[in-house]
Amino acid sequence: MQGQSQQQAYDRGITIFSPDGRLYQVEYAREAVKRGTASVGIRTPDGVVLAADRQVSSSLMEPSSVEKIHKADNHVGIASAGHVADARQLVDLARRRAQGEQLRYGQTIGVETLTRAVTDHIQEYTQTGGARPFGVALLVGGIDDGEPRLFETDPSGTDYEWQAAAIGSNRNEIQEFLEENYRPDADLESGIELALRALGAADDEPVDAENVDLATIDTDDETFQTVSQERLESIVAEIDQPDAEESDE
């Protein structure tokens, strides 16, 4: 009780430090991320894979409108987990920033530069009063000078670069799965498979292709491309017969 009432004293109003140097509002925003369905990113030499679990609450809802994977620029995709409307704000910021780079300097924005623009914006909302932090984490994947890159942004405004990463619900379980199964030299197709298997890892059962949003950014053509539902289904079907498949490979 004592501990609880002390904590409450530092986690309201504007974002301020607690006696042990924590920013509770930022930590609570991380909880908002965990309340969202999972997204994963996989970096392969051939390109980056972004995949997201989307929960559709009704059979009458258009699955495509439950946005989890967004195209930020021709060569950059963003997967999100957490507060949907917050994610849209950050994706819009990324798009404007990418277009601005094109317009002002006539060049494609770097994936790392773009990620920083987003995390600077997120940080500001954790320090200045009168607003709450963004309740969303992003995976930003794309191609920088022929190199596939994959970044994560968190609600504190920190960014990390990953070979493979998970955000959102069951993050720990999925990340553990990725650590055990990721092979840096896998091709894009294997990356897609890994992503799909990772999304199902927490439940210990295959993911339902209908509930998955998946896109790739290919290293060669540097282009964001959504993977069709049909192809996802056929890949998931193969995953379901892992013994046969894996021995084939």
Next chain:
Amino acid sequence: MQGQSQQQAYDRGITIFSPDGRLYQVEYAREAVKRGTASVGIRTPDGVVLAADRQVSSSLMEPSSVEKIHKADNHVGIASAGHVADARQLVDLARRRAQGEQLRYGQTIGVETLTRAVTDHIQEYTQTGGARPFGVALLVGGIDDGEPRLFETDPSGTDYEWQAAAIGSNRNEIQEFLEENYRPDADLESGIELALRALGAADDEPVDAENVDLATIDTDDETFQTVSQERLESIVAEIDQPDAEESDE
């Protein structure tokens, strides 16, 4: 009690995160939506149907002044549920945005683009201090390049696309009814019938045509049209004899 007093600590003042990552003010705004009478939207190949239950508190009140269905542009209608005055602000925003598109670019605004303009505005009110969220949900229906579209906006600033959706009072019961009875290939007339039956679904008795506001946006002429009280009454009358009617069809 403990739980209650903890919750209270995070749901006042500006919109901030609770320890479990929730935005209570947004969730309370959703309660304001549930306090409003129901609205439904039905997408058919021939057009979109928007229908709303309106409660008239006195026989001397002009039913038409209890606004639930609004024309946002020639080809877009909006049904609302929740705080009436808030709805009017968002409808006005949508109208100005549609007119602006026409004036600046000489073109009709897309239904999805228009919905996003509205949800961006809603999201801002959930993050920046000094204001409360909008206590209203909207159904935005219209025609995009010959395709009927139906979107929902919620108080968090999220939008969803639907084949058929309900907002407001008894949402769950009505949505369930829609899931059981919606046929994607039904014509507009059947859509109107379905909408009327859906509005009555929660009470298990036919809706009173006098208390209904209904409009369609036809796929062919892309035009918002209010359905007259007379026609509504004749349709409701047919619904009341479902056995005969349904066998005819």
Next chain:
Amino acid sequence: MQGQSQQQAYDRGITIFSPDGRLYQVEYAREAVKRGTASVGIRTPDGVVLAADRQVSSSLMEPSSVEKIHKADNHVGIASAGHVADARQLVDLARRRAQGEQLRYGQTIGVETLTRAVTDHIQEYTQTGGARPFGVALLVGGIDDGEPRLFETDPSGTDYEWQAAAIGSNRNEIQEFLEENYRPDADLESGIELALRALGAADDEPVDAENVDLATIDTDDETFQTVSQERLESIVAEIDQPDAEESDE
């Protein structure tokens, strides 16, 4: 007690939602309206009648200075109930808006358009921090293209159109009286009588003409006109002998 202290948590500071989706400051503003003396509006084919009960606290006070009926434009009148100084702000807004329409577009403002300008202003004060809602309800009556119109604005910023309506103290009793006695085809004179009888309805005794402020907006000449004290007294006198009068009519 528990319920009470919970309620108190949501009704202070800026206007925010309570857990059940209510805006307490707006509901309290409605109580401010109930604390004001009653006003009624009657729409007849021949014009609109606005009447108000005004309580004069001292025999030395000029009754005319207890403003309850205001001329907003040549063809529009406004009756108010609630916080007097707030009413004056809204009436002034309406006047400026009507004059602006005349100056900018050279045309008379519509009664509905004018009402909306007022309710938009009221709504803003319920959503943005740093101010309280307006503690007043208005009845806006006037002629639109030869059609008599009667609108009500409430402290949430909602407007309703009425055939006959009451606001302020004893609203429910008076509205019930109107529902029982209103005839849509009555002439203006009968409308005035009904208004006067309605104001006395809650007390079950005839209203005192001295305490009434009454004006009409005639459909033909579209002009706001205050009814003189003498005429009011003669009408009240006739009402006091209802049997004789009503059989005459």
Next chain:
Amino acid sequence: MQGQSQQQAYDRGITIFSPDGRLYQVEYAREAVKRGTASVGIRTPDGVVLAADRQVSSSLMEPSSVEKIHKADNHVGIASAGHVADARQLVDLARRRAQGEQLRYGQTIGVETLTRAVTDHIQEYTQTGGARPFGVALLVGGIDDGEPRLFETDPSGTDYEWQAAAIGSNRNEIQEFLEENYRPDADLESGIELALRALGAADDEPVDAENVDLATIDTDDETFQTVSQERLESIVAEIDQPDAEESDE
């Protein structure tokens, strides 16, 4: 106790509504008015009389510096009760407004128009946050087109027109005295006498001329004029022998 702690919840910070629709800060400002010494205004056909009780706390204080009656324009005077420094702000506002009218339109401002400018300013301080209401009531007396007028402004921003009115300490007793003794057809001299007797009414003993500030605005010459201490003393002396005097008159 319960009632008390509930009340306290609504009367702090910015001016907001209590559950029963009251604005406590405005009501407390009215208490500030009652803490001030009384002022009275009397309207006669020959002009308006403004008189004020001024308490001088030390024999070394210049009585003239305890301002209770102010000249706002040639034809308008203002008597105040309550917070002295607040009164000065409103009187200055009235003066600037009167001068502005003269400069911009080359005409004398109406007494009612001037009063409204003041009450609009007062109202604003009761609705917008970040300031407290004005703790002062005013009596504004003057000549409008040859007609003597007398208005009161209260801390809510409401104005009333009076034949004779009292504000400040013992308001109720003095107003009652005025209601019993006011004669609408009395001449200015009688008005002065009535004002002086009214100020003494609460104490049931003659007022001390030294503690009175009194001015008239004559209907004929429309000019604000302070009545000299000598003349006040002689009038008070006459009042002290009421039997003789009144029979003379």
Next chain:
Amino acid sequence: MQGQSQQQAYDRGITIFSPDGRLYQVEYAREAVKRGTASVGIRTPDGVVLAADRQVSSSLMEPSSVEKIHKADNHVGIASAGHVADARQLVDLARRRAQGEQLRYGQTIGVETLTRAVTDHIQEYTQTGGARPFGVALLVGGIDDGEPRLFETDPSGTDYEWQAAAIGSNRNEIQEFLEENYRPDADLESGIELALRALGAADDEPVDAENVDLATIDTDDETFQTVSQERLESIVAEIDQPDAEESDE
């Protein structure tokens, strides 16, 4: 206890009214004045005397730097009591105002006009949020058209005109002493003596000339002049032999 906790509820944050119509922050600012050493002002036909008790906390402090008497303009002096840094702000305001009058209109500012500029500024800080009241009282002395004038400003923004007045510590005792000993027709020299004796009155022992700051504004030459330490000492010496002196005079 009950009373105490109620009081506390109204005296924090911005300056607001208590239920009995008081402004506690202003009353507390008056306490800040009482915490300062005393100042007195004496008006004589020959000029105004301003004198102040200054407590020098160390023998190494320059007494002249403990500012209590300030020259505001050639013909105006200001004595202060209370918060020293606040006093300096108001004195600077007065100086800028006096210079502005000279620059803009080429004329010397009136003592009353100058005092009002200061009290208007003080009042503003008692009504608008985001600042505390000024914790200082001033005595403003000077010559207006050959007439000596002496004003007091208090933390509410009220001004009073005096023949002789005291502010600060032991105000009541010193004012009482002045009431008993002030003679309106005394010459400037007697005024200086009275001021010095008044400062010592509360302690019932002669004031120490070293701890006194004293200046005069002469009616003839209308010039602020500090009285030298030597002269003060010789006057105090004379006061110490009151019997001899007073009989001489």
Next chain:
Amino acid sequence: MQGQSQQQAYDRGITIFSPDGRLYQVEYAREAVKRGTASVGIRTPDGVVLAADRQVSSSLMEPSSVEKIHKADNHVGIASAGHVADARQLVDLARRRAQGEQLRYGQTIGVETLTRAVTDHIQEYTQTGGARPFGVALLVGGIDDGEPRLFETDPSGTDYEWQAAAIGSNRNEIQEFLEENYRPDADLESGIELALRALGAADDEPVDAENVDLATIDTDDETFQTVSQERLESIVAEIDQPDAEESDE
């Protein structure tokens, strides 16, 4: 307990008055000054000495970076005690102000004028909301028209002029030492000695020259000069043999 909880009520949020007229935030800022190591200033006819005790927390820290004595202009030095970063802001303000005077008017700024610019800035932070007071005291020493001057600024924005003064930790003990040992006619060298002995006075043992920052502003050349570590050491060495030295002198 009672006293304590009452005090707490007035010392938070913006700087406001307590019921006894105190500004707690300013008093707490004075405590921040006491938490800083001591500084002393000595005025001699030959110039001003500023000396400061600086505590170096590690043998690897550059002592010069523990700033306690700052050059504000050629002829003005500032010693500080309290919050180091706050001191730097005020010193920067003083520097900009001195440069501005040079640029705008082509003249050297007066020491008193410069001090006032600083205290005006400090005062503003004690009255206007949204910021805390400065937690630092300064000793401003310099030459005004050939006259050595020494001022102190405190967190309330008050300034005092001194012959010799101490600020910061052990202020009372050091000031007492100065009062006993200061000779107004001592030469600069003796002033330096006195400053060094004063800094050691509270501990009753000689100060360590390594921990002292010392500068002089000479009356003749009006130039700020830091005294070298070597010279300080040799002076301290002489102080340590006080009997021999003092008899020599």
Next chain:
Amino acid sequence: MQGQSQQQAYDRGITIFSPDGRLYQVEYAREAVKRGTASVGIRTPDGVVLAADRQVSSSLMEPSSVEKIHKADNHVGIASAGHVADARQLVDLARRRAQGEQLRYGQTIGVETLTRAVTDHIQEYTQTGGARPFGVALLVGGIDDGEPRLFETDPSGTDYEWQAAAIGSNRNEIQEFLEENYRPDADLESGIELALRALGAADDEPVDAENVDLATIDTDDETFQTVSQERLESIVAEIDQPDAEESDE
């Protein structure tokens, strides 16, 4: 308990003083620094060494993205400890400031000047309301006119110059290790060794080269240079055989 609840009263909302003159929010920000992994800086005649411990939470995270050492300008590096996103803001500020100096004045910015620009920015966030302090400490190392310099900034906005310093987790232990082992005349290679040994000092075991980020700014070429992972590994290997190595040296 008593002490605790008192402390809590002063450490929330904007940064204000506690009764003992402390700024709790700043002290809590220092705790945020301690929560970050350690960084050390070593100044040698040949250049400055900056080294940082970086904890990589997953084998799939790119270690290079856990930024602890940043290049601010060609000749300046910055190591950080604490809140990562805050550090990036300050590093960006330093970069813009360095570029601005180059653009405006065509010259390289001084290391001390650059550090001050950063600490001024940090201080502002500790005094003005509406924001929290920066939760980060920096070590700024570089070459000023051929001289190696090493500064520390802390969350209060204070800067210190060091020969060798540690920030972040285990600061005290590491600083102690540095004090015992630092030799001012060591060459750059020895500085790198000392930095690596210091980072491992708290755990009493050699640091893992993989978890270290290390850069040098050479005195001769005044250029920031990251030390490669290979070279770090070979140096750590030598450190692990200290007896052999140290006797060689």
